[in-house]
Amino acid sequence: MNTTFKSMPNQASLQVQKENSMVKQKQMLSQHFMELSQVKETGKKVVYTFVPGNLIELILSFDMLPVYPEINALQSGMRKKSRDYIRSAEDAGYSEDVCAYVKCDIGMMLSGNIGPTGQQLPSPDLLLLSYTGCFVFMKWFENLQRLYNGVPIAMLHIPYQVNGGIESNMVEYVKNQLKTEVIPKLEQVSGKKFDATRLRQMMNLSSNAEDLMVKVFESAKHTPSPIDAYFGGVYYVGPIFTAFRGTDGCVDYYQELLSEVEERIDAGQGPISPEGAIDEKYRLVVEGPPNWTHFREFWKIFYDLGAVFVASSYTRVGGVYDEGFRHSAQDPLGSLAKYCMGCYTNLSLPMRIDMLARLLKEYKADGLLINSIKSCNSFSAGQLVIMRELENRLGIPVGFIESDLVDPRYYSYSNIKNRLDSFFQMLDQRKMFAVT
Amino acid sequence: MTGNKNTFEELEEALKFGWSLLDDLNFQYISDWKNDNPSRQAIGYFPIYVPREIIHAAGMLPVGLFGGGSHLQVIKGDAYFQSYICHLPRSVIEMALDGNYADIDGFIFPSICDVIRNLSGVFKIIIPGKFIKYLDYPQNFDWGVGGEFYSLELWKLQQELFELNGIQVSSRDLNHSIILYNKNRRLISQLQNIRSATPWKISTADFYAVMRAGYVISVEDHNNYLENVITLLGQIECEPEDKIRVIITGSFCEQPPMGMIKTIENAGCYIVDDDFQLGAMWIVGDIIDVSNDPMQALARAYLEQRVLSSSVYDSDGSKGNFLARLVKKHKADGVIFCAPSFCDPALLDRPELEKTMDKYHIKHISFRYHENLGQFQVIKEQVGTFSDSIKLWA
Numbered sequence: 164m165n166t167t168f169k170s171m172p173n174q175a176s177l178q179v180q181k182e183n184s185m186v187k188q189k190q191m192l193s194q195h196f197m198e199l200s201q202v203k204e205t206g207k208k209v210v211y212t213f214v215p216g217n218l219i220e221l222i223l224s225f226d227m228l229p230v231y232p233e234i235n236a237l238q239s240g241m242r243k244k245s246r247d248y249i250r251s252a253e254d255a256g257y258s259e260d261v262c263a264y265v266k267c268d269i270g271m272m273l274s275g276n277i278g279p280t281g282q283q284l285p286s287p288d289l290l291l292l293s294y295t296g297c298f299v300f301m302k303w304f305e306n307l308q309r310l311y312n313g314v315p316i317a318m319l320h321i322p323y324q325v326n327g328g329i330e331s332n333m334v335e336y337v338k339n340q341l342k343t344e345v346i347p348k349l350e351q352v353s354g355k356k357f358d359a360t361r362l363r364q365m366m367n368l369s370s371n372a373e374d375l376m377v378k379v380f381e382s383a384k385h386t387p388s389p390i391d392a393y394f395g396g397v398y399y400v401g402p403i404f405t406a407f408r409g410t411d412g413c414v415d416y417y418q419e420l421l422s423e424v425e426e427r428i429d430a431g432q433g434p435i436s437p438e439g440a441i442d443e444k445y446r447l448v449v450e451g452p453p454n455w456t457h458f459r460e461f462w463k464i465f466y467d468l469g470a471v472f473v474a475s476s477y478t479r480v481g482g483v484y485d486e487g488f489r490h491s492a493q494d495p496l497g498s499l500a501k502y503c504m505g506c507y508t509n510l511s512l513p514m515r516i517d518m519l520a521r522l523l524k525e526y527k528a529d530g531l532l533i534n535s536i537k538s539c540n541s542f543s544a545g546q547l548v549i550m551r552e553l554e555n556r557l558g559i560p561v562g563f564i565e566s567d568l569v570d571p572r573y574y575s576y577s578n579i580k581n582r583l584d585s586f587f588q589m590l591d592q593r594k595m596f597a598v599t
Numbered sequence: 600m601t602g603n604k605n606t607f608e609e610l611e612e613a614l615k616f617g618w619s620l621l622d623d624l625n626f627q628y629i630s631d632w633k634n635d636n637p638s639r640q641a642i643g644y645f646p647i648y649v650p651r652e653i654i655h656a657a658g659m660l661p662v663g664l665f666g667g668g669s670h671l672q673v674i675k676g677d678a679y680f681q682s683y684i685c686h687l688p689r690s691v692i693e694m695a696l697d698g699n700y701a702d703i704d705g706f707i708f709p710s711i712c713d714v715i716r717n718l719s720g721v722f723k724i725i726i727p728g729k730f731i732k733y734l735d736y737p738q739n740f741d742w743g744v745g746g747e748f749y750s751l752e753l754w755k756l757q758q759e760l761f762e763l764n765g766i767q768v769s770s771r772d773l774n775h776s777i778i779l780y781n782k783n784r785r786l787i788s789q790l791q792n793i794r795s796a797t798p799w800k801i802s803t804a805d806f807y808a809v810m811r812a813g814y815v816i817s818v819e820d821h822n823n824y825l826e827n828v829i830t831l832l833g834q835i836e837c838e839p840e841d842k843i844r845v846i847i848t849g850s851f852c853e854q855p856p857m858g859m860i861k862t863i864e865n866a867g868c869y870i871v872d873d874d875f876q877l878g879a880m881w882i883v884g885d886i887i888d889v890s891n892d893p894m895q896a897l898a899r900a901y902l903e904q905r906v907l908s909s910s911v912y913d914s915d916g917s918k919g920n921f922l923a924r925l926v927k928k929h930k931a932d933g934v935i936f937c938a939p940s941f942c943d944p945a946l947l948d949r950p951e952l953e954k955t956m957d958k959y960h961i962k963h964i965s966f967r968y969h970e971n972l973g974q975f976q977v978i979k980e981q982v983g984t985f986s987d988s989i990k991l992w993a
Contacts, residue, residue: 256950260683260941260967292912294738298712301738301912302947309916309951318912320738322748323716336748340739511733512720537683540943544688544717547679548724565681 182435184420188401191416193280195406199228200282208353211287211307215480216295216321216503218345220365220409220490225353229406230284232303236267238279240455240569248274249570263538263570265303272310289352290316291345296323296480296508297541317348321503325511329504337500362495365409369490375417376403377484382424383473384526387443389427391434393472394462397453404481408490436466444469445590448522450476450515450549451534451542454566457574461566464583472532474522476515476542479507483518508541515545516552523557530560530590537567560593562586603834610831616824617808620815621857624667624694628815629702632660640764642730643700644707645691645715646852647910648881649734650897652776653753655818656768657760662703663814663878666690669856669971679721685941686969687853688718695726705730705763707756711852711910712944730763732756738912740902750898757894773893779818781885786825787813788880791872793832795929798869799839800832804860810876843989846931847873848922848952849938851909851945855968862975863935867986871929874908881906909944918948919955926961932989935982936965962989 202209208227212218214234222229239245248270249263255273257266271277278284290311292304301318308316319340322333346357379399383392390399399420407413427433433441437459447465449472454461465472482488483505491498507515523531531553535543550561564582567573620628633639641660644651651661667673667690675696676689694700706729708719719733735752737745757768787810794806801809809828813821845868854875863870882904887896905911907918926934934956938945949965956963964985966978 256953258938258946258949258967261943261946265947298716298910299943299947302909302944305913305916306947306951309954313916316914318738318914320745320912322735323710323733325719325733325735332748332751336737336739336744339744339747343741343744344739511723512717513723515720516724535681537681540684540713540717543681544684544714545721547681548721552724 182423184416184423185398187416187419188398191402191407191412195228196278196280196282199230199278199285200280202228202285208288209285210289210291210349210352211304212291212293213295213297213300214404215297215506215508216293216319217404217481218291218293218319218341218499218503219406220362220369220495221341221345221349221499222291223409224358224362224365225349225355227289227349227353230287231405232268232307233264234405235271235278235284236264236569237455239267239271240571241458242279243456243571244271245456245569246571262299262303263568263573265299265306267569268303269306269310272307286311287314289348290314291319291349292316293319293321293503295321295503295506296510297539299541315348315352317345319345319503321509323511324504324509324514327511327514329501333504334497334500337503338496341496341499359495363492366490366492366495366498368410368414369403369408370492372403372408372413372417373482373484373489375414375421376400379417379421379424380474380478380485382428383471385428386446386527387431387433388446388471388473389424389432389434391436391441391466391472392478393449393453393475394436394458394465395434396472396475396478400478400481434471436462438463438466441466441471442469443471445530445587446471446473446526446528447530447532448472448474448519448526448528449532449534450519450546452477452480452536452539452568453534454536454574455569456567456571457576460576461579464580468587470587473526473528476507476519479518482506483510486518512545512548516549516556519549519553520556523553523559528559529593530562530586532562532564532586535563535565537565537573538570539568560586560589562589606831606834610828610835613824613828613831614805614808617805617812620812621668621808622670624670624699626662626699626702626815629660629662632817633702638764640704641702642705642707642760643703645709645718646687646854646878647709647711647908648878648905649707649709650753650901651818652773652780652886652893652897653757653768654760655779656773656776657757658764658766659704659760660817663876664691664700664703664706665811665814665852665854666970667694668854669858669973671971673971683941685714685853685939686971687939688714688721690970691718692721692725695722705732707732707734710735712942715852730759732759736901736911740914742899742902746898746902749901750895753894753898770891770893773897774888774890776818777886777888777893777896779822781888782822783813783818783825784880784882784885786822786829789829790825790832791880793829795871797837797839798842798844798871799837800835802861802864803870803873804857804864807857807860807875810879813879814876841990842867842869843932843986844869844871844930845933845935846871846922846925846929847875847935847937849909849936849945849949849965850875851877851938851942853939853942853970855937856970856972858975859937859968859972859978862979863982866979866982867990868935868982871931872925877906877908881908909948916951919952919958922952923955923959923961926959933962933964933985935985936963938965938967940967940969
């Protein structure tokens with residue numbers, strides 16, 4: 164079922180293995196960006212919004228097209244364009260201290276807003292600020308609103324899960340905002356009336372895709388794991404986290420992906436890296452987003468050693484589906500509210516620790532790696548406490564490395580490699596003691 | 600300089616009191632306050648704003664916690680936060696681990712940024728058993744939406760405080776507290792007007808210490824203290840110096856070291872307005888104090904009378920114009936953007952604010968600090984040049 168491509172930028176000589184699901188996802192994205200490039204002709208309206216707690220079903224139900232500035236930023240990072248964009252933003256007055264996603268996005272905008280496919284992205288008709296788990300989102304869109312000269316903005320404030328759960332008044336608050344702030348602005352900008360029946364249908368499709376995606380991620384409980392839930396995981400979450408939840412295409416994608424994963428389980432095969440199947444030697448859980456500017460190099464450190472990530476917190480920033488949440492046709496707005504509040508970075512620190520502890524146990528991991536990101540206080544503030552707590556609670560080795568999302572100035576291969584060498588030595592020692 | 604010698608001495612004595620509180624990282628005042636009645640409890644809250652009226656009405660002492668400032672050498676705290684996270688949470692952790700907060704019975708963390716939010720979780724872990732409250736503020740300002748949510752949040756806070764000390768708060772109690780804090784805000788405003796009109800009478804460093812006292816001592820004591828300082832300032836006259844008038848903005852929650860404020864003043868500036876200790880002036884004007892539902896009055900005040908801040912959604916982009924109006928109101932010659940390092944909220948506001956200043960031809964400079972910054976030479980030179988350029992060329 165594998166197709167071989169020779170398409171990795173700057174590494175044309177390497178044979179990059181891609182599976183049909185990856186090809187399918189690429190087609191879905193190409194189609195999406197094609198539609199974005201044609202909005203002048205089609206008249207479709209464009210909504211800029213954020214990945215965590217996004218309201219994609221609602222947006223699509225109004226026939227509007229989403230743009231995710233975070234995704235643009237990470238794509239710029241992968242395409243080695245983020246350094247220049249960040250510099251442009253810093254030249255425009257943005258401090259070197261602040262989130263590099265924001266600067267990369269603003270720098271890209273100031274440089275002509277050329278998207279990942281090389282086509283110019285359309286300006287937003289609406290900024291949908293669904294404010295989940297990150298205060299910087301608010302500042303980001305405040306800035307975009309001024310830069311796009313007063314484009315309409317809809318704010319959806321999401322309360323934080325501070326007490327270990329979602330309380331009924333929190334749900335009511337979010338639903339009220341959907342009814343009084345978000346839906347009216349979507350109606351106003353799109354010129355269409357809210358269609359509850361259509362939204363319900365989309366919720367059903369979302370739920371189907373979510374069932375399939377959970378199966379994909381839970382396949383990592385097998386030994387060897389057929390997937391890498393971090394480096395591979397960021398591709399696996401793509402359709403459900405971004406523009407396609409609530410569509411038939413999204414369900415099809417996860418069916419395809421699941422069948423590939425099941426084939427690998429049957430064959431006793433490990434995950435596919437860009438250089439072929441990984442022979443699993445270490446099973447790891449990881450906390451924190453990946454680095455995008457050196458994604459391939461970063462991943463290679465692990466797959467060369469046979470280290471497979473069996474679970475990650477990052478793939479839960481767009482929803483915690485393995486704990487049972489599903490979008491619901493019975494209660495569309497209520498389930499959207501719960502979805503927004505349930506995203507990983509909207510969980511209290513003790514909840515995050517409990518979740519990581521569960522993942523470490525359920526996925527029989529050998530250790531935890533924390534990739535602490537300079538740009539993301541939402542993730543990073545408190546990670547040293549997470550590390551200590553999990554070390555104490557489970558007696559497991561924890562590795563701690565630092566990098567950034569898209570600012571290449573904060574990625575140091577040698578520092579990361581040195582720390583990881585020590586971490587893998589700890590893991591080896593532990594395995595050795597376990598044998599003796 | 601004119602005025603009775605005793606007046607100057609009294610003023611100096613009064614200011615010393617403020618400075619002594621600022622320098623006391625062990626909060627002796629709180630110990631004394633609790634010793635007067637051992638059943639009393641103190642509730643610490645982190646910057647920026649917390650409705651202190653609710654804590655006061657419950658018979659508790661609200662204590663504003665700003666970290667250790669420049670007095671504290673942080674060792675343990677650095678092991679809790681990476682180098683690219685702001686400084687305040689480190690000194691807060693240091694003080695929590697060293698027992699500086701021993702007399703504080705609970706902590707409230709307002710929802711102002713990702714770091715303070717996550718710090719609430721860190722506190723739950725490092726000091727288990729203490730009352731730890733994260734107070735979520737709405738970013739939706741419609742009464743029927745955000746107001747309803749916030750009213751319930753405040754009600755929950757009141758219930759949680761009741762569980763701590765068993766004191767049931769009546770509407771009358773809460774109205775009484777609102778009256779006291781209304782008076783406090785009016786007195787601070789009066790003092791601020793004196794500073795703006797005659798900045799040569801009270802330096803911003805001293806003004807800061809007088810304000811900051813209100814974060815430790817009871818509101819009753821602080822009101823008396825403010826009245827005394829205002830009275831004394833009314834009895835003295837001093838000659839102005841040749842300095843420019845500036846507004847400082849961007850300090851958000853982490854407070855600048857006192858050395859930095861003094862450096863700016865010594866480098867040729869009268870600071871006529873600032874947003875240090877923003878929480879004390881968060882509510883503009885009086886809160887209704889005769890209502891049958893004072894909790895609702897507090898919630899409404901947050902929705903309708905709050906100042907503009909980096910932590911609150913600015914739906915119509917009015918922050919820049921607000922700052923420009925302040926410049927006009929205080930007849931300021933320029934603006935100093937002065938934000939803590941790694942402070943996303945304040946630093947992400949700066950570019951657009953700078954643009955607005957440019958639009959109105961208001962001169963400005965910017966730099967960053969952290970609370971225990973010890974070297975001010977660069978700031979002195981930068982501010983000195985700014986001041987000279989305005990004096991010579993404006």
